[in-house]
Amino acid sequence: MTTDHAHHLENPDATTPPPKIEMISSVPAPPMPTDAEAMTILVTLPPGCEGAPPHRHTGPAFGYVVKGAIVFELEGEPERVVKAGEAFWEPGGDVIHYQDGNHFADAESQFVVTMFGEPGRPMLIPVSAEELEERKGRRAPRP
Structure with a gap:
């Protein structure tokens, strides 16, 4: 970040x-x-919760883990653990x-996530088992 993008203005008073x-995070x-319609939500995952099933979003999503840690995986990227105080994003x-x-x-x-999506469409769109099978070659190797 350069000073051109500073988020603080001097206040002489x-x-x-x-x-x-x-x-925390900066992406192109x-x-x-x-x-686009923006929606910010707080997601609370109980102990051991697997989260949402495989899905996609109509637009980008930007998130921040507030507490604990989440397992995060996007198509083509290895799964990773995002801890409290760290950010994540996906292109949708x-x-x-x-x-x-x-x-x-x-x-x-x-975690808190702000999603940008197409008006009138769900923010989470489930992916069918058939499509997961068709695209399995795009998934990063599993641990």
Whole structure:
């Protein structure tokens, strides 16, 4: 991040310290659906929760793990663990989102995600077993 993109303005009238601002994530702007609708949700995953079944989104999604850790996997990328304080994103569109489950069997995890989608379409679109089979070669090797 350059100073051109600073998120703090000097306030000469301030009587308290300035806010602390940390860059968590920055990605190039992905394609956005026409007239995109934005939705921000808090997802709480009980211990051991597998999360949503394989699905896709009509537009990009940007998330931040608030508590615990999640197992995150997109088509073509290896699964990874995203911990509290870390961010994730996905481009949406044709990319399958395989996993977003709780990494812990004995503790709750939470994440906040803002999704941009096509108006009038669901934010989560399930992927059929047939399509998963057809596209299995696009999935990264499993651990």
